[in-house]
Structures are given as C-alpha cells and as structure tokens.
C-alpha cells in the first residue's frame with residue numbers, strides 16, 4: 001500500500017520570504033536553510049510540522065526526506081504532532097534542575113491536570129520538558145510559545161499559566 005499524504009505548499013506570503021532565506025547561505029549550501037524553512041512551515045501549520053511539510057521542504061532543498069526527520073526529531077523546537085495553543089516547555093537541564101525545575105514541572109502538571117508530554121482536553125496547553133533554553137543564569141526557565149519566563153517559583157509558574 002502506498003501512503004498518500006495531503007500536499008503541503010507555503011502560503012503566498014511565506015513563499016515570498018523564501019528567496020531571502022536561501023540567500024543567507026553560500027552557493028551549494030542552501031540545504032542549511034532547512035531550519036528557517038521548517039520554522040516557517042511550522043508557524044503556517046499552527047505550531048507543528050506535518051509529514052507533508054517535511055516532505056515539501058526536503059524536496060525543495062534537494063535532500064533526502066529522512067534528513068528532514070533527523071532534523072525535526074533532534075530539535076525540540078519542532079513538533080511532529082499537533083500541540084495546544086500554549087506550548088509550555090519546562091527546561092530540565094542541570095542548571096534549571098538544580099534550581100527546582102522538577103518542582104516547576106510538577107506544579108504545571110497539577111495545575112493543568114496533565115502529565116509531561118500531554119495536551120489538555122480543550123487543546124489549550126501542551127506540556128513538554130526540553131533541554132537548555134540558553135538562559136541558565138535565570139534558571140529555572142519555562143518557555144511558553146515564544147516567551148521566556150525566568151527565575152520561576154511553583155507559585156510563579158501557576159500565575160503565568162493562569163494569565164495565558
């Protein structure tokens with residue numbers, strides 16, 4: 001049986017951004033544009049990268065589709081399944097862990113009523129643990145969509161979630 005996927009195409013608005021993205025890379029190295037093109041595709045798809053978008057981007061860059069999956073599965077910023085409106089990403093790497101990230105995660109799980117890796121039934125929140133968010137001096141850190149919340153406490157993270 002041949003697996004058929006719904007075709008993906010960039011919107012005209014996003015399509016117009018692509019030439020400038022490709023120009024950032026030296027001739028013959030345009031495959032490196034996979035990260036910004038995945039980012040563009042993910043935003044267009046509402047926060048996740050469906051298989052058809054991975055296929056479209058890799059075909060366009062002339063690289064094997066499996067490389068697309070390698071990249072998409074390596075970076076936690078890419079989601080290979082639909083996520084909630086708010087993606088709550090708790091950093092669990094050592095500096096954040098030493099400053100209480102496990103308690104932050106538990107507070108999120110209690111408040112949202114889900115476990116790490118799950119999405120609330122109303123589709124509002126997805127809870128994930130991620131590696132270092134690059135803001136270790138402000139540990140513990142939680143990223144929600146594109147915003148960072150730093151120096152969090154259990155009470156503080158619940159306030160942030162309530163404000164979403």
Ligand code: FES
Pocket residue numbers: 091092093094095096097131132133134135136137139140141
């Ligand atoms: S370890 Fe959490 S931001 Fe670096």
